[in-house]
Amino acid sequence: MKNEYYPFSHIICHHFYNQGGCSFCGYHSQKRTVSESPISVDQMIEHFDLFANKFFKNIKRADKLIIAPNGSWFTEIPKRLRHHIYKFINQNYISHLKYESRASLFIPEKARQELKIMYLATTDKNINVLTDKACDELTMALEEICSNHIVSFGLEVAYDTDLNRLNKRCCLDDYIKASRYVHGKGAQVCANILIAPHRIKDPVYKAFITARFGAEEMKAEEFLIMPCGPMKGTPSYDDWIKARWNPVSSTAASEIFRIIREQYPNIKIKYQDSMRIFSKHGRHGKFKRKPGRWSKKEKQKVRAKVRKISENVF
Numbered sequence: 374m375k376n377e378y379y380p381f382s383h384i385i386c387h388h389f390y391n392q393g394g395c396s397f398c399g400y401h402s403q404k405r406t407v408s409e410s411p412i413s414v415d416q417m418i419e420h421f422d423l424f425a426n427k428f429f430k431n432i433k434r435a436d437k438l439i440i441a442p443n444g445s446w447f448t449e450i451p452k453r454l455r456h457h458i459y460k461f462i463n464q465n466y467i468s469h470l471k472y473e474s475r476a477s478l479f480i481p482e483k484a485r486q487e488l489k490i491m492y493l494a495t496t497d498k499n500i501n502v503l504t505d506k507a508c509d510e511l512t513m514a515l516e517e518i519c520s521n522h523i524v525s526f527g528l529e530v531a532y533d534t535d536l537n538r539l540n541k542r543c544c545l546d547d548y549i550k551a552s553r554y555v556h557g558k559g560a561q562v563c564a565n566i567l568i569a570p571h572r573i574k575d576p577v578y579k580a581f582i583t584a585r586f587g588a589e590e591m592k593a594e595e596f597l598i599m600p601c602g603p604m605k606g607t608p609s610y611d612d613w614i615k616a617r618w619n620p621v622s623s624t625a626a627s628e629i630f631r632i633i634r635e636q637y638p639n640i641k642i643k644y645q646d647s648m649r650i651f652s653k654h655g656r657h658g659k660f661k662r663k664p665g666r667w668s669k670k671e672k673q674k675v676r677a678k679v680r681k682i683s684e685n686v687f
């Protein structure tokens with residue numbers, strides 16, 4: 374745990390119960406990120422308070438608190454903890470609270486289906502009663518969105534067919550509707566762009582198209598751009614092991630980031646090399662980038678190729 378970023382990881386994302394969730398996402402299987410046994414809301418609050426006390430200065434300096442759950446703020450973070458965090462933000466005059474959500478939670482019939490699937494996999498109690506209750510709670514939770522919130526959506530790649538391939542179970546229309554809802558509450562939208570996930574053709578071109586969709590259709594105020602790497606325990610890792618997928622190079626990914634940043638100067642854009650972060654925690658298993666350093670010439674060639682592709686979009 375560090376800075377203004379609080380990795381809330383006590384509960385598994387509800388989407389995981391739908392055929393393992395997004396095919397590139399290995400959060401659910403990481404010992405470091407999911408509690409081995411259920412913990413109470415009081416314990417979660419205590420855990421948050423420990424984090425907030427320890428990193429208070431960093432949070433104040435950033436003037437922002439980012440909560441990164443294994444899944445969605447509205448379904449994975451219990452109501453009492455959400456309200457505890459709102460109180461913390463308000464009492465300490467922190468300007469922004471940022472959290473993640475699946476776009477499908479803003480579409481009532483899709484949210485119902487997702488929650489029902491989770492209950493089917495996790496309980497033998499009355500599924501319909503539980504789903505009704507969870508949907509009612511979700512409707513109320515969405516009302517909590519307000520002007521100092523930034524809601525982050527895992528857009529990943531702006532093609533419906535690709536979202537299907539990645540088992541994202543959200544479509545582009547969901548992202549548009551969810552963003553409109555968030556903006557209607559006076560809050561801001563962050564679109565997460567995943568560079569070159571597995572099973573995607575023309576990934577560089579699609580990263581630019583995704584940025585354009587985030588800017589023009591979702592009207593996002595922020596982008597989070599991440600190169601996709603193979604995470605252990607996921608189909609993406611199997612694809613990499615079986616040499617069906619070659620993850621994007623750091624040079625190409627950072628060039629994509631630079632071009633998008635140039636293109637959208639009014640959008641706040643952050644680059645996160647998830648591979649570097651996750652490698653530290655052993656989440657990529659045997660994954661290593663191409664050994665050795667690339668020559669300057671080799672890097673220039675890759676950058677030029679990426680720039681050429683961007684000219685077809687911008």
Ligand code: SF4
Pocket residue numbers: 386387388389393394395398399400442443444445475527
């Ligand atoms: S990427 Fe997000 S929505 Fe998909 S399974 Fe992982 S935590 Fe859940």
